[in-house]
Amino acid sequence: MSSFSNSFWSNDYAGGLGVLFGKLQQGVQENQQVLTICRMRADAEDLYGQKLDDITPATDRIAGGFSRDDGASVRKAYEGMRTEMGEAAKNHHKIASNIRELVVNPFGRWCEAHAQRVQNSQDDLQARIKVHDRQAETVRKLRSQYYNKCRLVEDLEEEDKLAFQDPLSEAAQSPKVKPTVVAKIPTIKEPEPEDEEEPIDLGDQMYQPEQVKKLLTHMLETIKLGETKVPILGTYLNVSTGADITEYIQTYMGAANVAYAEKVGQDLVDNGLLRLVGNVGSTFANSSKLNYQWRPKVFQITGIPEKKDQMKRVASLGIDGTDSPVTAVGELLSGWNPLNNPYPNETPGERLRREARESDERYKASVRKLDGLRCNLEEAMIDHLKFMERCELDRLKAIKAVILDFSGAISNVIPSLQSTVDNMMLFQETVQPIGDLRYLLENYQTGPFVPRVQVYENYYNSVDDQTYGVDLEARARADRKRVPLIVTxxxxxxxxxxxxxxxxxxxxxxxLVDVPLAAIHHLRNAINDGKVISHEVLDKYEIPIVASALKLYLLELPDSLVSxxxxxxxxxxxxxxxxxxxxxxxxxxxxxxxxxxxxxxxxxxxxxxxxxxxxxxxxxxxxxxxxxxxxxxxxxxxxxxxxxxxxxxxxxxxxxxxxxxxxxxxxxxxxxxxxxxxxxxxxxxxxxxxxxxxxxxxxxxxxxxxxxxxxxxxxxxxxxxxxxxxxxxxxRMRRERSPNRMSGSAETRFPVSPSLHGHTNSGSLGSTGSGTPISSPTERRSTLTGNRGSLEVPGSAETSPVVETTSRPPNGSSIIAASENSYDATPALADGVEKRNSLGRSGRVPLRKPAAGGPGSLARQSIHGRSAMGGSAGVELSDRPMDD
The missing domain is CATH 1.10.555 (Phosphatidylinositol 3-kinase; Chain A)
Incomplete structure (x- = not known):
C-alpha cells in the first residue's frame, strides 16, 4: 500500500504538498460540519425538552377540570399523560446533555488541536521550501557568474596567444597582417559584471528592485524629512520619526495593525535603508521620540538628491560612507587605503583568474549549502508526511467514533427513535478509514519519492568531488571501472x-527495511566525495542503512538505470x-x-x-x-x-x-x-x-x-x-530447502554458488543434493558439474570469456578472475562459511542502538557470533578497469 511519504512529491516539492494540504484542510472543514450537526442536534433536543416542560404549567393554569374529580378513571389517564410528558422532557434534556458531554466538547477540542497540527506542518514546510528556493536561485546566479568569469579567462588567454606571437612565425610573416599590428600589444579592458540587485522582504511580501525604487521614492515624497540635534554628536539630516513612518505604512502599505507596521519598519532597518539615531540599538518602534535617518543607499536607489551639510569636515565621514557626525578614529584609519587596491602589482590576467577562482569557490559552497538544505527539506517532508498520515487516519477514526457516540447518546434514552439509531449505526459501519485513506492516495497522489539532486557542475566536466547525482557513465569513467565503485x-x-x-x-x-531518510543521508554525506569507500566507514552503520544508501544512489541518478x-x-x-x-x-x-x-x-x-x-x-x-x-x-x-x-x-x-x-x-x-x-x-x-x-x-x-x-x-x-x-x-525463482534445514540441523553453510546451468542445488545454505556439505573447492567443482562461477557467460567455450579459478587464499575464500575484455563486474562467490542456523532465531533486522563512539544513532554495533572458521567470508565482488 502506498503512503503519504511516497505519494506527494513533485519537481518543485510545493506542488505535491499543495495537493496534500488541500485535502487535509478539506478534512478540517469536514470536522466542523460533523461538529455543527452534533451541536445543533443538542440544541434542538434541549429546545424540545423545554417545550415539553411547558405542557404541565399550561394545564395547571386552567381552573377546575380534572382537579375537581378525584375518583374518575379519566383523571388517571390524564395524569399519566402529564407524567409521560414530564418524563419525555427529562429524556430529551438528557439526550442534549449526553451529546454535549460525549461528543461536542471532546470532539471540538480535538478538532482545534487537529487543525493546529495541520497548520503547523504546512507553515513549517512552506518556510523550508521558501529557503530552499531562495538558495536555488542564488546557486543559479553564482553559476552564471562563475561561467562568465571562466569565459573571460579563456578569451584573455586566446588574446594573449595572438598578441605575443613570434615576429618570425608564419602568422607574423603573412601579408595579410600589417607590421604595425604585430608591433602593438593590444590591451582589452573588460567591464566588470555588475551585481544584480536582489529583491528584499518587507513584512510578508517580497519587493523586486523596481518596486523598491517606487516605494522608497513615494516614502521620501510623503514622509516628513527633517533634522535632529543630538548632544555632543551633532546634527543629523534626512531624519523622520518612527510615528510618521508607521502612519505611512498603515496608510499606503495596507498594514492591519501597529505590530505589522513595526515589523515592516524593522525590515527597512535590517535591509540598510534606515538607522536609529540618538539611541543605542537598531530597533524600530512606533514612537514620535525615536528618530530614524534615511541612509545614502535610499537616495542612490531613488535618484533624489541627498541633503548634506557642506561645512562638515572630511574626517567626520564614516567608513561606510554614511553621514555620521562622529566616527571612531580606529575605524577611519583601518579603512584608509590611498591606492584603493588590495592586490597591488596584479595584471589583468591574474585578476581575472583570481576572480574566476573566487567565483568557483562561492558557487561550489552555494551548491553544497543547497544540497544540505535539500536533504533537510526531504527529511522534514517525510517526517511531516508520515505524521500527517497518522493524523488523517486518526481523524477518520475520530469521525467514526463520533457517529457511534452520537447514536449511543440517543439510543440509550429514547427507544422510539430506534429506527433512526439503526440507520445511524449502519452509517457508521459503512465508514472505512483504511479505504478512505487508500482512495485519497489513489486519486490525489502526485508521484513517488524521486529526489532531485542539484550537483556541482564543474566547468571542465570533472566529477572527482561527488558521487551521488552524477551521471552513471561519468562516475564509472572517473573510477576507471565498468561499474561505479560505490555499487561494487x-x-x-x-x-x-x-x-x-x-x-x-x-x-x-x-x-525491505524502512530506514529513516535521515540515517541514509548521514551515510550519503560520509561517502559523497568521489573517493573510494572504505569498509571501515560502512562498518559504522547498520546493514539495512548500507543497502538503502545504494537504493538512494540509484534514485538520485539523473536518468534511471534502464534509461x-x-x-x-x-x-x-x-x-x-x-x-x-x-x-x-x-x-x-x-x-x-x-x-x-x-x-x-x-x-x-x-x-x-x-x-x-x-x-x-x-x-x-x-x-x-x-x-x-x-x-x-x-x-x-x-x-x-x-x-x-x-x-x-x-x-x-x-x-x-x-x-x-x-x-x-x-x-x-x-x-x-x-x-x-x-x-x-x-x-x-x-x-x-x-x-x-x-x-x-x-x-x-x-x-x-x-x-x-x-x-x-x-x-x-x-x-x-x-x-x-x-x-x-x-x-518460480526459488529452491527446495536443504535436508539440513528440513531436519533442523544447527549447522549450515552460507553462501554457496547457485547452479547456473540447470543442476539442482537443493541446499539453501550450502549442502549438495545428497545432503553432504561441500567442504572444499575441489569437491564443489566436482559436484556442480559445468558451473564455472557466477562470472561465466552461458554458451560455447569459443564465445565465452576465459574464467580461471585461482587457489584458495588463507581466509578460505575463492577468487574468480575473468577476462578484462568482458564488461562483467558480477560479484564472485566465496567458499561456504559456516553460520548460525536461522530456524531457531528471529528473522527480523532491527536498527540497533548506537555503539559507543559511533556517529549517533547511525553507528553500527559490533557483530558477535562470527562463523566458526573465523573471519568474514562471503561473496567477493571484483571489477576490471575500463579499456577505453
Missing part, C-alpha cells in the same frame, strides 16, 4: 556480512506480448532492448541483478518476498521521463525486474557474449564480425534507427500465432 563496494560489503545475520529471513529483510528513453519500448513489450507471444520471444526482445543501453548501465544492472538473484536462491525466498523486492526496487531500475497519473499506476518496471530475476542468464548471457566478441574484434580486427563490430549505444544515423525499429516490431509481432506462454508459477 556496497554489494561486496553486503555479501561479506550476510553470514553475520541470524537466519535467511534477516538476510532477505535488509532490502527513461526505453520506457515506452518496455511498455510496448509487455502490453503487446502479454498473451499472444511466447516467453522465449519476450526474453529475446528484452535482451535486444537492453542492448541499446550504455555499457556502464548494462554492467551495473547485471551486477545488481546477479547479487539479488543469488540472495533469492540461497535464502529460498518465496513468491511473496520476490514480489515485495521487485516492487521496492522497480523505481530504482526504470522510471518514466515524466511522472503522470497514468505512469503512477503502471507496473512495467516491476514486470521487467521480475523477468530479469527469472531469466537473468538468458538476458545477460547474450549481452556478455556480444561484449566479448566486440572486445576480441578490437584486439584482433581480422576476426571481427559484423555483430561484434556494431556499436552498442543508440545510433545517430536515421537509416540505422529505422532498420532497428523494423527489426524490433518484427520480433514483437512475428510470433503472435503461437500458443500462450506456460504457467509462470511453474518456474
Amino acid at each position: 563496494t556496497i554489494l561486496m560489503y553486503l555479501d561479506n556480512h550476510y553470514p553475520d545475520l541470524d537466519g535467511d529471513e534477516a538476510r532477505r529483510a535488509i532490502w 527513461a528513453h526505453l520506457y515506452e519500448i518496455v511498455k510496448t513489450i509487455y502490453s503487446t506480448t502479454a498473451a499472444d507471444t511466447s516467453e522465449e520471444t519476450r526474453v529475446s526482445v528484452i535482451q535486444s532492448t537492453l542492448g541499446q543501453l550504455r555499457l556502464a548501465n548494462i554492467a551495473t544492472l547485471d551486477a545488481i541483478t546477479t547479487h539479488l538473484t543469488r540472495l533469492i536462491e540461497l535464502t529460498s525466498a518465496d513468491e511473496s518476498y520476490i514480489t515485495a523486492l521487485a516492487t521496492n526496487l522497480a523505481p530504482c531500475v526504470l522510471r518514466p521521463k515524466q511522472e503522470t497519473t497514468l505512469t503512477m499506476n503502471e507496473r512495467y518496471n516491476y514486470r521487467l525486474l521480475r523477468d530479469l530475476f527469472k531469466h537473468k542468464d538468458a538476458i545477460f548471457g547474450e549481452l556478455k557474449r556480444a561484449s566479448s566478441q566486440a572486445s576480441r574484434a578490437q584486439a584482433d580486427p581480422t576476426r571481427a564480425t559484423p555483430a561484434a563490430a556494431r556499436p552498442r549505444g543508440l545510433s545517430t544515423d536515421e537509416r540505422g534507427r529505422q532498420a532497428a525499429e523494423q527489426q524490433k516490431w518484427q520480433a514483437i509481432t512475428g510470433h503472435r500465432s503461437r500458443a500462450s506462454s506456460p504457467n509462470p508459477g511453474a518456474n
